[in-house]
Amino acid sequence: MSVKLEVRSAKWHGKSVKCGCIFDFPAAQKRLAELNVIAAGEDFWSEPEKAQPIMQEITTLQNQMSKVENLAAEI
Known part of the structure; x- marks a missing residue:
């Protein structure tokens, strides 16, 4: 399992910092x-x-937050 984590970490290295x-x-x-x-x-x-525009901003924020949460779950 630690090998998988290292591979994932290498895959996302630098990207998560950005x-x-x-x-x-x-x-x-x-x-x-x-x-x-x-x-x-x-x-x-x-x-x-x-x-x-308010609904568009809500949707944008929800999508962005979902992407960050999914990325965090993968790492």
């Missing part, structure tokens, strides 16, 4: 929570042109 420097996971979690509160608002969809 991800760690670019993506601030705690900040993304905080921002996602803020956006979810906004999206849960009673009149959120009353102005679709304002709602759409």
Whole structure:
């Protein structure tokens, strides 16, 4: 098993460092929570042109966070 981990580690060496420097996971979690509160608002969809960019940001953050979580699970 340790050989597998070493291979995985070598495969991702350097790449995870770049991800760690670019993506601030705690900040993304905080921002996602803020956006979810906004999206849960009673009149959120009353102005679709304002709602759409918020939903796009939510989707982007969810996708980015999922990629980081999947990468962490592989290592």
